[in-house]
Amino acid sequence: xxxxxxxxxxxxNMSAEYNIVLLALxxxxxxxxxxxxxxxx
Amino acid sequence: xxxKSLSHWHALAVAWLGCLFDGLDASIFTIVLYPALxxxxxxxxxxxxxxxxxxxxxxxxxxxxxxxxxxxxxxxQVGRVKTxxxxxxxxxxxxxxxxxxxxxxxxxIYRFLVGLGIGGELSVGAIMLSxxxxxxxxxxxxxxxxxxxxxGYFATAAISLGLCQASWRNLFAAGVIPALITLYIRLRLxxxxxxxxxxxxxxxxxxxxxxxxxxxxVFAEPLKETFKKEMLRPLxxxxxxTSSGIIGYWTVLSWIPAWINQLTGTAATYERSVAxxxxxxGSIIGAAATGFIVLRIGRKLTIGxxxxxxxxxxxxxxxxxxxxxxxxxxxxxxxxxxSIMSAVTICIYVPEVxxxxxxGTAFGLAFNFGRIIAAAFALISGQLIATFNGSYALAAxxxxxxYVLGILAACLLPTPRGGRxxxxxxxxxxxxxxxxxxxxIVSSSAK
Numbered sequence: 001x002x003x004x005x006x007x008x009x010x011x012x013n014m015s016a017e018y019n020i021v022l023l024a025l026x027x028x029x030x031x032x033x034x035x036x037x038x039x040x041x
Numbered sequence: 042x043x044x045k046s047l048s049h050w051h052a053l054a055v056a057w058l059g060c061l062f063d064g065l066d067a068s069i070f071t072i073v074l075y076p077a078l079x080x081x082x083x084x085x086x087x088x089x090x091x092x093x094x095x096x097x098x099x100x101x102x103x104x105x106x107x108x109x110x111x112x113x114x115x116x117x118q119v120g121r122v123k124t125x126x127x128x129x130x131x132x133x134x135x136x137x138x139x140x141x142x143x144x145x146x147x148x149x150i151y152r153f154l155v156g157l158g159i160g161g162e163l164s165v166g167a168i169m170l171s172x173x174x175x176x177x178x179x180x181x182x183x184x185x186x187x188x189x190x191x192x193g194y195f196a197t198a199a200i201s202l203g204l205c206q207a208s209w210r211n212l213f214a215a216g217v218i219p220a221l222i223t224l225y226i227r228l229r230l231x232x233x234x235x236x237x238x239x240x241x242x243x244x245x246x247x248x249x250x251x252x253x254x255x256x257x258x259v260f261a262e263p264l265k266e267t268f269k270k271e272m273l274r275p276l277x278x279x280x281x282x283t284s285s286g287i288i289g290y291w292t293v294l295s296w297i298p299a300w301i302n303q304l305t306g307t308a309a310t311y312e313r314s315v316a317x318x319x320x321x322x323g324s325i326i327g328a329a330a331t332g333f334i335v336l337r338i339g340r341k342l343t344i345g346x347x348x349x350x351x352x353x354x355x356x357x358x359x360x361x362x363x364x365x366x367x368x369x370x371x372x373x374x375x376x377x378x379x380s381i382m383s384a385v386t387i388c389i390y391v392p393e394v395x396x397x398x399x400x401g402t403a404f405g406l407a408f409n410f411g412r413i414i415a416a417a418f419a420l421i422s423g424q425l426i427a428t429f430n431g432s433y434a435l436a437a438x439x440x441x442x443x444y445v446l447g448i449l450a451a452c453l454l455p456t457p458r459g460g461r462x463x464x465x466x467x468x469x470x471x472x473x474x475x476x477x478x479x480x481x482i483v484s485s486s487a488k
Contacts, residue, residue, distance in 0.1 A: 016315045016370065023322040023374070024195075030329035031188050037181040037332065038053070038174070 051229045052173040055222070056166040056186040059129060062219030063159045064193020066136045069216055070101065070152060071295045072201050072313060073209035075302050080209070081145045087303060087431040093145050094299070095423025098291055099416040100149040104156025106412035112161025113168075113405020114264065117398065120240075121169040122230050124401075125162060129219060129226075132158025136216030160412070164405045171392035171400070172233035177336065180389050184332035187385040191324035191377065198317035201310065235397055266399045267406055275394045275455050276407055279387060282344060282454070284411030285447030286383045289348075291415050292422040293355055293437045294320075294380060297373070300433035304365050312365050319370045323377030330378075331385040340390050341454050347382035348447035354379065355441035359434040383447060394455070418443070 070077075078090045078097075108128065116124040135154035142148040167183065174182040200215060232240075246252060267276060297320070298313040305312055335343050358372040387408065395403035422436055429435040 015367070016319075019370070020315065020318050020322065023319065023326075027188075027191070027322045027325040027329070030326045031185065034181050034185045034188070034329045034332060038178050038185065 048231055048233075049173045051231075052169055052233070053182055053185065055125065055226050055230050056170045056182075057189045058219075058222050058225075059125065059162045059166045060186050061189035061193045061196070062129070062133070062216075062222065063162055064190040065196050066132055066155055066193075066216045066219070067101075067159055068194040068197040068317070069136065069139075069212050070097065072197055072298055072317065073212055075299050077142075077148070077209040078145060081142065081148065087299070087433070088427045091296075091299070091426040091431065091433070092423045095419050095426075097145065097149045097152050098295065098419040101152040101156040102287070102291060102412040102416035102419060104153035105160035106156075106409040106416070108157035108160025108162075109164045109405035109409025109412070110160075110402075111157070111405075113164045113401040113403075113409075115161075116165045116168065116401035120232050121165050121172070121236060121401070122226060122232055124165050125169070125230075126226055128158045128161030128165065129222060130158070132156075132162065133217050133220040136213055139216070140210040140213035156412075160405070160409050164408060165401065167388045167408075168392065168400050168404050169233065172235045172397070177332075179392075180332040180335055183388045184328055184330075184385055187328035187331065187381060187388065188325045191321040191328060191381065194321040194324070195318050198314040198321065202314035202318075239398055264402050264406070267395070267403050272395065272403070276403070278450050278453050278455065279391065279394075279407040280410045281450035282383060282447050283387055283408050284414045285348060285443055285445075285450065286380070286387075287411045287415040288418045288443045289351065289355075289441060289447070290380065292418045292440045292443070294376065296422070296426075296433045296437055300437065301365060303431075303433055304363070309365070316365075316370065316373055320373040320377035323374040324381040327378035327381045328385050331382050332389075334382070335386055335389060340386050341451050343386045344383045344451035344454070345448050347379045347386070348444040348451065350379040351376060352441055352444040352448075355444075356438060359438035359441070362434075383451075390454070 074094045074097075075090055078093055079085055082089060082093060084090065108131075112124050112128050115127075132155045135151050135158060139148060139151045139155070142151060166186065170182050170186055171179055197212070201212060266272065297316060301313050301316055302309050331343065338346075354372055354376045358369065358376065362369045362372070391404050391407055392400055395407075418440070422440055425436040425439060426433055429439075
């Protein structure tokens with residue numbers, strides 16, 4: 001169960017950070033979409 | 042199209058910010074659970090940290106439940122705005138106090154107070170939104186408010202990442218920032234037209250001698266009204282649904298950072314932060330989507346599907362993942378996305394079944410009673426972790442079956458009241474129907 005020798009995989013930082021930025025943009029987009037419904041519904 | 046006055050937008054801004062800081066202050070403990078308790082207890086044992094962590098989570102949840110009840114009732118009596126200010130001050134000051142804890146008992150007491158304030162703020166914020174926004178817009182407004190919970194959690198993870206080398210005490214100290222929001226509330230927020238009309242109606246009835254039974258209800262004890270026969274079924278079903286979601290969250294999902302510590306065998310500040318950020322970005326998108334999904338497939342199906350999919354994802358995640366990798370992040374994203382939907386749907390549903398004069402109490406009771414049960418389950422989760430030789434994954438996998446309760450309860454969810462209006466609401470409908478100007482609303486709330 002315990003992986004004492006764990007080492008962060010190479011390239012993982014960049015990949016995870018890129019995906020987080022992408023998801024953050026999508027989440028902002030989803031909030032904006034909800035807000036537009038409040039103005040127009 | 043119905044044009045909105047500024048007060049609607051202020052209510053939305055306050056509810057969003059309040060919920061954001063709720064998320065921030067609620068999540069700080071889950072992210073610092075292991076380092077904080079390791080230091081306070083002077084141990085590195087996962088079992089011991091898990092055991093005391095569970096007790097503190099239980100304290101927090103009991104506080105949250107009591108806060109929902111106490112502040113919900115207070116909101117029905119003295120108004121939403123005053124209650125909101127008090128509840129925010131309680132949880133921000135208590136979060137600041139967590140930073141100076143010298144023992145686990147002290148931390149447990151401060152977390153109880155944080156829970157008390159958060160429980161109050163969430164209940165009152167959701168009710169206030171439902172009074173300011175109507176029809177389809179109400180669904181989207183509640184969805185938008187709920188997105189901030191994920192933003193709060195995301196912020197905690199991002200702060201934790203930024204303060205990698207800093208002590209867990211600094212994270213708690215950052216939790217006092219929300220106190221500033223009370224200034225904005227004091228300056229900008231007024232009671233809703235509906236609540237002002239209710240207060241005016243109460244005042245007008247006080248002068249009369251022969252009140253009808255329906256009119257007397259306006260002075261009735263809201264807690265007693267909530268337990269009346271016609272309200273009991275929706276109340277019990279909502280309690281079952283919220284309990285399932287809350288137990289699932291606090292005994293399964295909130296252990297994920299500690300589980301990542303275990304998977305990596307290191308402090309894993311970076312990994313825990315990344316995992317929480319991904320999960321909460323999922324919950325932001327899930328919350329924003331809930332209004333649209335409820336409109337398309339209805340309340341029952343949304344709740345049932347949300348619980349069902351979260352259960353499946355938890356089973357896959359805790360039984361197949363043995364290292365920190367991209368597969369785990371994908372599962373966490375979808376876990377966050379689906380797990381929040383049931384809570385948002387209940388926030389939408391509660392004002393549809395309970396009348397205005399008892400909504401604060403009903404919301405506090407329905408949404409927070411489950412937390413008492415969740416507190417008991419949090420203690421069980423501590424025992425379960427010890428039973429599974431300190432394995433967070435096996436304990437979480439077993440406890441995730443609590444979502445089955447939510448699926449079953451969703452099937453029994455009664456249809457909202459629809460057009461059945463009682464005497465009080467008929468009066469309020471006529472009164473609010475005249476749509477007073479914002480100036481009139483401000484001056485009447487000032488009285």
